[in-house]
Amino acid sequence: MFNPLKRLVSENRQRYASGNVDLDLSYITDRIIAMGYPSEGLEGLYRNHLVDVRRFLEKQHGKQYKIFNLRAEKAYDKNKFDGNVSDYPFRDHQVPQLEMMQQFCQNAAGWLDQNSENVVVVHCKAGKGRTGVMIAALLLYTHQAKNTEEAVAIYGKKRTTNGMGVTIPSQIRYIEYYQSILNGARLNHQPLLLEKLILQPVPIKYQGNGGRWVMFCIVDHNNNMLYNQSNEGCCMTRSDQKLIIETNGIGKLSGDFKVQFYYYQFWKKQPLCHFWLNTELENSSSIKLTKQWIDQAYADELCRDFGIDFTIELVFDSTSVSNHIDNT
Numbered sequence: 001m002f003n004p005l006k007r008l009v010s011e012n013r014q015r016y017a018s019g020n021v022d023l024d025l026s027y028i029t030d031r032i033i034a035m036g037y038p039s040e041g042l043e044g045l046y047r048n049h050l051v052d053v054r055r056f057l058e059k060q061h062g063k064q065y066k067i068f069n070l071r072a073e074k075a076y077d078k079n080k081f082d083g084n085v086s087d088y089p090f091r092d093h094q095v096p097q098l099e100m101m102q103q104f105c106q107n108a109a110g111w112l113d114q115n116s117e118n119v120v121v122v123h124c125k126a127g128k129g130r131t132g133v134m135i136a137a138l139l140l141y142t143h144q145a146k147n148t149e150e151a152v153a154i155y156g157k158k159r160t161t162n163g164m165g166v167t168i169p170s171q172i173r174y175i176e177y178y179q180s181i182l183n184g185a186r187l188n189h190q191p192l193l194l195e196k197l198i199l200q201p202v203p204i205k206y207q208g209n210g211g212r213w214v215m216f217c218i219v220d221h222n223n224n225m226l227y228n229q230s231n232e233g234c235c236m237t238r239s240d241q242k243l244i245i246e247t248n249g250i251g252k253l254s255g256d257f258k259v260q261f262y263y264y265q266f267w268k269k270q271p272l273c274h275f276w277l278n279t280e281l282e283n284s285s286s287i288k289l290t291k292q293w294i295d296q297a298y299a300d301e302l303c304r305d306f307g308i309d310f311t312i313e314l315v316f317d318s319t320s321v322s323n324h325i326d327n328t
């Protein structure tokens with residue numbers, strides 16, 4: 001039934017509305033469905049209600065649906081869908097572990113291969129960003145999209161009213177990483193040694209001298225600190241054009257990592273921007289990210305100071321890079 005609050009909360013997502021069904025749910029293909037979280041209690045008042053989702057899926061697909069829950073923050077009793085639920089959790093606005101993308105695709109494609117009537121149903125919270133990452137990966141894995149751009153476009157067109165499905169730069173980067181794995185790229189397990197970060201131009205308000213210092217840390221998927229600039233006492237040098245932060249060669253990185261920039265206001269950490277990278281698929285001694293490849297670089301008021309040509313460059317120790325390349 002039409003519910004104005006649910007419609008408001010589903011924002012730009014395409015809803016499935018037919019007869020007395022009105023769900024935050026979209027068919028990306030005939031056999032791949034994206035939807036919002038099947039909720040209960042208070043959340044069920046403004047998102048898809050679990051009971052409505054179950055009724056819809058059973059009516060349309062009998063017992064031939066399999067649900068994939070990507071929401072790390074919350075879970076429901078799998079028995080409410082007769083146990084036919086698999087979890088591939090990751091956090092809101094973040095990226096999945098690369099291995100998890102492969103496991104998800106194998107599981108989902110295996111289910112689709114078992115019977116031509118089987119469908120997969122993917123959700124996170126809103127069923128937009130994270131759901132889009134995994135469905136784009138599945139479209140690539142099942143050869144229904146030839147590259148990341150096409151996979152993201154198919155998803156955006158079917159899932160949203162304005163084509164804006166997966167929009168977070170790191171999430172798009174991870175679909176690209178996954179595409180390169182499917183294209184035969186070899187993962188390199190040798191760590192890379194982060195030598196320095198170069199911010200160009202110097203963020204205007206955060207240069208010291210009465211302004212606030214830009215700080216950064218590096219974390220893993222569980223938010224465990226891999227490197228913390230404020231503890232390591234690394235050296236910052238500033239010219240008119242750039243801010244160079246030397247890590248003294250102690251930033252040894254392996255696999256997925258997130259670089260988070262922040263500053264302190266009243267002793268509270270205020271995030272500025274961040275990005276995810278994976279060392280296993282990066283083979284160059286420097287990675288330079290323009291603003292459009294940095295997460296939240298537009299959204300946060302403070303990051304406007306970074307200017308349109310703002311770049312963050314990560315420079316790795318050349319020995320670690322050559323060890324890395326020898327191993328590919």
Ligand SMILES: CCCCCCCC(=O)OC[C@H](COP(=O)(O)O[C@H]1[C@H](O)[C@@H](OP(=O)(O)O)[C@H](OP(=O)(O)O)[C@@H](OP(=O)(O)O)[C@H]1O)OC(=O)CCCCCCC
Nearest residue numbers: 008009046092093124125126127128129130131165166167
């Ligand atoms: C009378 C109140 C009217 C409220 C109207 C709210 C209208 C409104 O803004 O609704 C939207 C909000 C937030 O909406 P959500 O709580 O659903 O949050 C969305 C979710 O994080 C998506 O990530 P994911 O789960 O798909 O991975 C994200 O997409 P992405 O990761 O791609 O950026 C999207 O960002 P985006 O907006 O696309 O930038 C978020 O808005 O809903 C609520 O906060 C729940 C409100 C609960 C209200 C409870 C009332 C009982």
